[in-house]
Amino acid sequence: MTPPTALTIAGSDSGGGAGIQADLRTFFAHGVHGLVALTAVTVQNSLGVQGFTEIPADVVTAQIKAVASDMGVNAAKTGMLATAEIIRAVAKTLDEVEVGSLVVDPVAASMTGHALLREDALEAIRTELFPRATLITPNLDEVRLLTGISVVDAASQRSAAEALLEFGSRWVLVKGGHLVGTPECVDLLTDGREYRELSGPRYETENTHGGGDTMASAITSSLAKGASIPDAVAAGKKFIERCVAEGYSLGAGVGPVSPFWVLDR
Ligand SMILES: Nc1ncnc2c1ncn2[C@@H]1O[C@H](COP(=O)(O)OP(=O)(O)OP(=O)(O)O)[C@@H](O)[C@H]1O
Numbered sequence: 001m002t003p004p005t006a007l008t009i010a011g012s013d014s015g016g017g018a019g020i021q022a023d024l025r026t027f028f029a030h031g032v033h034g035l036v037a038l039t040a041v042t043v044q045n046s047l048g049v050q051g052f053t054e055i056p057a058d059v060v061t062a063q064i065k066a067v068a069s070d071m072g073v074n075a076a077k078t079g080m081l082a083t084a085e086i087i088r089a090v091a092k093t094l095d096e097v098e099v100g101s102l103v104v105d106p107v108a109a110s111m112t113g114h115a116l117l118r119e120d121a122l123e124a125i126r127t128e129l130f131p132r133a134t135l136i137t138p139n140l141d142e143v144r145l146l147t148g149i150s151v152v153d154a155a156s157q158r159s160a161a162e163a164l165l166e167f168g169s170r171w172v173l174v175k176g177g178h179l180v181g182t183p184e185c186v187d188l189l190t191d192g193r194e195y196r197e198l199s200g201p202r203y204e205t206e207n208t209h210g211g212g213d214t215m216a217s218a219i220t221s222s223l224a225k226g227a228s229i230p231d232a233v234a235a236g237k238k239f240i241e242r243c244v245a246e247g248y249s250l251g252a253g254v255g256p257v258s259p260f261w262v263l264d265r
């Protein structure tokens with residue numbers, strides 16, 4: 001039987017733990033066929049990002065059109081988009097093709113603090129992509145960059161989610177992984193009417209590289225299969241929790257989260 005399809009519009013991680021590599025292994029783990037529009041080639045390993053080269057915007061557009069026109073896209077997600085020019089091209093192309101739901105993970109930097117977005121690009125994400133998104137999934141660093149709000153507790157997490165909704169996405173998921181010192185990892189999902197706190201244990205681990213990408217692509221996989229946003233996010237939270245719990249050391253720095261546990265099911 002032909003599986004559902006999900007498209008990732010994102011960068012490559014030579015270390016294989018984040019970016020399109022994380023997305024493709026997550027799509028595979030969900031029984032979803034992964035399609036790719038590559039935006040950038042990064043040079044990175046467990047110690048960080050040494051640099052990146054972006055793909056020309058017209059080539060990003062052509063990749064999206066090629067797969068959307070022929071294979072169909074049940075759901076799409078964006079990750080590292082590198083430049084304002086690529087963001088504008090992606091936004092325009094998404095208006096011209098059918099992609100079902102769109103999850104925008106506003107990747108601005110690697111967890112090691114290296115910029116993955118040129119300076120003028122954040123504004124383009126806010127104005128060009130958020131209004132087209134079914135769901136946006138910022139982490140707390142991205143929330144601060146996008147809204148100026150520092151999330152320190154449940155109240156500021158809620159204020160930040162409300163500020164983010166103003167940019168025009170249907171739903172916002174404010175991920176709480178970076179709120180250290182709490183025994184639980186709480187993510188807040190809202191569309192401005194419904195507020196759902198998704199809470200789970202915080203695992204003591206260094207190996208969380210690719211966690212954001214894996215979460216967003218798990219959600220995108222469920223959307224590709226026809227789930228609602230609340231159901232897709234709840235399933236994504238369960239999936240990433242297990243992937244964080246089973247993250248492994250690789251290299252001298254931060255290891256990746258692991259979707260390999262699905263192979264034992
Ligand atoms: N130590 C942890 N234990 C359990 N769950 C975690 C942990 N760290 C993050 N998570 C969960 O993983 C998901 C990704 O969260 P996070 O806020 O870390 O995003 P991110 O910064 O985009 O990810 P990363 O930068 O690691 O790729 C969220 O659902 C979060 O609650």
Ligand SMILES: Cc1ncc(COP(=O)(O)O)c(N)n1
Nearest residue numbers: 011012018019110111209210
């Ligand atoms: C190509 C690419 N995309 C996204 C990330 C973010 O992932 P992380 O925050 O885990 O470093 C990354 N490091 N590389």
